[in-house]
Amino acid sequence: MLSILRALRDDGPVSRAELGDRLGLTRPRLTGEIERxxxxxxxxxxxxxxxxxxxxxxxxxxxxxxxxxxxxxxxGSIDVEVVNGRLEPLVAYRESADIRxxxxxxxxxxxxxxxxxxVEGVYGRLDAVGIGVPGPVSFRDGVPVSPPIMPGWDRxxxxxxxAREHGCPVVVDNDVNIMAVGERHGGVARSVDDFLFVKIGTxxxxxxxxxGDVYRGVDGCAGDIGHIQVDAGGPTCSCGxxxxxxxxxxxxxxxxxxLVVARSGASPALAERLTRSGELTAKDVAxxxxxxxxxxxxxxxxxxxxxGEVLASLVSFANPSMIVIGGGLAQLGxxxxxxxxxxxxxxxxxxxxxxxxxxxxxxxxxxxxxxxxVLASDAAFxxxx
Amino acid sequence: MLSILRALRDDGPVSRAELGDRLGLTRPRLTGEIERxxxxxxxxxxxxxxxxxxxxxxxxxxxxxxxxxxxxxxxGSIDVEVVNGRLEPLVAYRESADIRxxxxxxxxxxxxxxxxxxVEGVYGRLDAVGIGVPGPVSFRDGVPVSPPIMPGWDRxxxxxxxAREHGCPVVVDNDVNIMAVGERHGGVARSVDDFLFVKIGTxxxxxxxxxGDVYRGVDGCAGDIGHIQVDAGGPTCSCGxxxxxxxxxxxxxxxxxxLVVARSGASPALAERLTRSGELTAKDVAxxxxxxxxxxxxxxxxxxxxxGEVLASLVSFANPSMIVIGGGLAQLGxxxxxxxxxxxxxxxxxxxxxxxxxxxxxxxxxxxxxxxxVLASDAAFxxxx
Numbered sequence: 145m146l147s148i149l150r151a152l153r154d155d156g157p158v159s160r161a162e163l164g165d166r167l168g169l170t171r172p173r174l175t176g177e178i179e180r181x182x183x184x185x186x187x188x189x190x191x192x193x194x195x196x197x198x199x200x201x202x203x204x205x206x207x208x209x210x211x212x213x214x215x216x217x218x219x220g221s222i223d224v225e226v227v228n229g230r231l232e233p234l235v236a237y238r239e240s241a242d243i244r245x246x247x248x249x250x251x252x253x254x255x256x257x258x259x260x261x262x263v264e265g266v267y268g269r270l271d272a273v274g275i276g277v278p279g280p281v282s283f284r285d286g287v288p289v290s291p292p293i294m295p296g297w298d299r300x301x302x303x304x305x306x307a308r309e310h311g312c313p314v315v316v317d318n319d320v321n322i323m324a325v326g327e328r329h330g331g332v333a334r335s336v337d338d339f340l341f342v343k344i345g346t347x348x349x350x351x352x353x354x355x356g357d358v359y360r361g362v363d364g365c366a367g368d369i370g371h372i373q374v375d376a377g378g379p380t381c382s383c384g385x386x387x388x389x390x391x392x393x394x395x396x397x398x399x400x401x402x403l404v405v406a407r408s409g410a411s412p413a414l415a416e417r418l419t420r421s422g423e424l425t426a427k428d429v430a431x432x433x434x435x436x437x438x439x440x441x442x443x444x445x446x447x448x449x450x451x452g453e454v455l456a457s458l459v460s461f462a463n464p465s466m467i468v469i470g471g472g473l474a475q476l477g478x479x480x481x482x483x484x485x486x487x488x489x490x491x492x493x494x495x496x497x498x499x500x501x502x503x504x505x506x507x508x509x510x511x512x513x514x515x516x517x518v519l520a521s522d523a524a525f526x527x528x529x
Numbered sequence: 530m531l532s533i534l535r536a537l538r539d540d541g542p543v544s545r546a547e548l549g550d551r552l553g554l555t556r557p558r559l560t561g562e563i564e565r566x567x568x569x570x571x572x573x574x575x576x577x578x579x580x581x582x583x584x585x586x587x588x589x590x591x592x593x594x595x596x597x598x599x600x601x602x603x604x605g606s607i608d609v610e611v612v613n614g615r616l617e618p619l620v621a622y623r624e625s626a627d628i629r630x631x632x633x634x635x636x637x638x639x640x641x642x643x644x645x646x647x648v649e650g651v652y653g654r655l656d657a658v659g660i661g662v663p664g665p666v667s668f669r670d671g672v673p674v675s676p677p678i679m680p681g682w683d684r685x686x687x688x689x690x691x692a693r694e695h696g697c698p699v700v701v702d703n704d705v706n707i708m709a710v711g712e713r714h715g716g717v718a719r720s721v722d723d724f725l726f727v728k729i730g731t732x733x734x735x736x737x738x739x740x741g742d743v744y745r746g747v748d749g750c751a752g753d754i755g756h757i758q759v760d761a762g763g764p765t766c767s768c769g770x771x772x773x774x775x776x777x778x779x780x781x782x783x784x785x786x787x788l789v790v791a792r793s794g795a796s797p798a799l800a801e802r803l804t805r806s807g808e809l810t811a812k813d814v815a816x817x818x819x820x821x822x823x824x825x826x827x828x829x830x831x832x833x834x835x836x837g838e839v840l841a842s843l844v845s846f847a848n849p850s851m852i853v854i855g856g857g858l859a860q861l862g863x864x865x866x867x868x869x870x871x872x873x874x875x876x877x878x879x880x881x882x883x884x885x886x887x888x889x890x891x892x893x894x895x896x897x898x899x900x901x902x903v904l905a906s907d908a909a910f911x912x913x914x
Contacts, residue, residue, distance in 0.1 A: 361848025372842040463746025
């Protein structure tokens with residue numbers, strides 16, 4: 145039944161005959177399942193299919209009335225979309241918000257945005273909500289667990305409160321996992337079963353997709369690669385250890401290093417930008433590199449090498465079929481990618497890298513909400529009695 | 530059906546009533562399945578159960594006639610067992626053999642040992658064979674793939690030839706995976722779903738058990754952690770790279786380092802052993818450490834630290850619930866274990882290590898054959914029409 149709903153969600157209206165062929169279901173079995181799904185309000189008839197020679201088959205589609213809310217909370221942003229059963233966005237809001245304001249304020253704002261969509265007639269009621277947060281989550285309990293950059297959110301009952309508010313199933317997951325799910329649904333990892341999604345933003349995290357499913361680990365913190373030590377003599381990390389990957393290379397680390405070379409004058413491109421705007425971002429480093437500033441290029445290469453070393457270890461360990469690089473620092477683009485590839489291909493065994501694409505995310509900013517919508521719809525489908 | 534057979538294999542004779550309760554199967558469903566399994570020759574009646582108050586239930590058991598062959602090929606050894614349906618060994622052979630003699634010679638010897646068991650009346654025919662080899666394996670194709678220490682074995686049709694010879698299903702896997710399966714069946718990882726089994730022998734490898742199953746990766750080489758770089762300036766590895774984990778710490782590396790400190794006189798304990806026997810083994814280092822030789826203790830600690838650093842990364846990535854240390858170097862015992870624990874607990878985030886036992890294998894030398902027997906029986910069970 146889940147397979148029928150997923151096929152209609154992902155591939156659109158289809159004749160009963162073709163659907164049966166595609167999923168390998170017998171005619172009576174399929175007819176029975178479709179009847180149940182129509183009765184449950186999840187599938188609708190959609191007219192007659194073109195003839196395949198014999199009797200014409202009726203088209204079925206995911207019910208056009210279905211509505212899912214997809215929420216992606218970042219360290220400094222809220223993304224909210226309401227989508228239909230095909231996961232097409234009907235409305236999308238994006239605004240700045242500091243996650244450190246705490247769960248009450250942030251979830252209140254999410255509620256206001258969803259109420260606005262309802263008032264505008266986008267939906268009458270929601271069939272499920274998917275929400276990603278920038279920290280570790282107990283997927284089973286639907287709560288954040290000791291999230292380092294989310295004060296006040298520890299064990300806050302996000303799922304329970306949203307489920308009560310909207311009267312529907314709610315899925316809570318961490319931001320990197322939902323990005324991986326999104327990229328597999330509509331991006332470069334479409335239908336890839338085993339891949340790593342590496343998010344390089346303020347910090348660094350990794351979404352792990354194994355055998356077609358998100359792998360979350362025993363405590364839900366699998367993929368927390370930002371705190372792997374890459375340089376015993378490196379800078380102190382927010383976690384208290386020294387030389388963690390994200391203390392050496394991440395959005396925050398890159399800005400820190402960029403300020404040093406701008407102030408020392410080692411990088412004319414960054415010095416000029418700092419003078420002009422009074423601050424520096426990762427984009428300034430990317431632009432400097434594009435202009436040929438050697439210090440900017442070196443900053444990106446050094447970071448790519450460190451990340452590549454960690455990824456080479458993970459390739460030896462997990463033997464995935466693809467690595468996707470996403471998050472804000474993916475804008476460092478091909479200089480970064482070239483360095484990561486070079487290290488991964490050199491440091492892992494040929495059998496594991498013979499056919500291992502290392503590629504940039506296609507969905508970039510929309511990966512998170514897309515994945516949240518996928519998880520929301522799956523949760524709704526799984527609750528059909 | 531698989532669940533019924535596994536329960537009878539792992540837990541022994543049981544009444545139909547209790548089996549139904551344990552597996553959550555209705556009476557008619559269970560009766561039907563049991564009839565099919567009796568007809569297929571995999572299950573037998575085993576008398577009456579003690580009364581539970583109502584009508585007495587009949588006992589069923591895994592058929593006492595079932596026979597599986599379990600083979601564990603090491604770099605320098607052949608282990609062959611023939612077991613019954615409860616995986617109890619009926620005969621066990623262990624002998625030295627150099628895997629580099631090539632597949633024809635080695636598999637011929639395996640065939641001779643199995644023929645000997647048949648002549649001795651241990652079995653009439655085999656129901657399945659499980660075999661582990663010391664190198665990467667394409668599990669799907671049943672062949673070794675580019676195994677570094679197994680010249681002549683690349684893509685050799687091990688499964689096909691053994692299946693033809695014995696007329697039964699055959700499973701081929703790598704030695705570390707079968708050890709992990711064995712440890713989960715009858716050792717310290719019993720019924721643990723997510724754990725890492727780290728084998729430190731001549732080389733280093735890792736068996737990965739996720740969500741209750743062996744995780745093999747896309748090309749079957751997941752867990753190949755021996756070639757993760759731990760020291761850019763370290764010794765050259767057999768793979769051509771420098772500073773790989775197993776070039777820095779493994780059976781071969783430890784003997785190399787032990788010879789250096791024995792010859793230089795830095796370690797009196799090792800110098801004396803070298804003079805006495807003309808060679809050194811990992812056991813000499815373990816014995817030296819037990820006697821308090823500080824250089825021996827340092828060798829083990831340094832190795833444990835390197836391995837611990839790699840394991841800390843893998844804990845951050847995979848968030849397992851247990852790490853099991855096995856293979857020949859597990860005899861380095863508690864000095865090694867203490868160092869690994871110290872690094873892993875210090876370098877990984879609290880959420881992942883709050884409840885993470887790092888323990889020695891319980892089955893040690895028998896882990897491999899035990900796992901091969903488990904995989905063989907699963908293969909036989911899965912083939913029942």
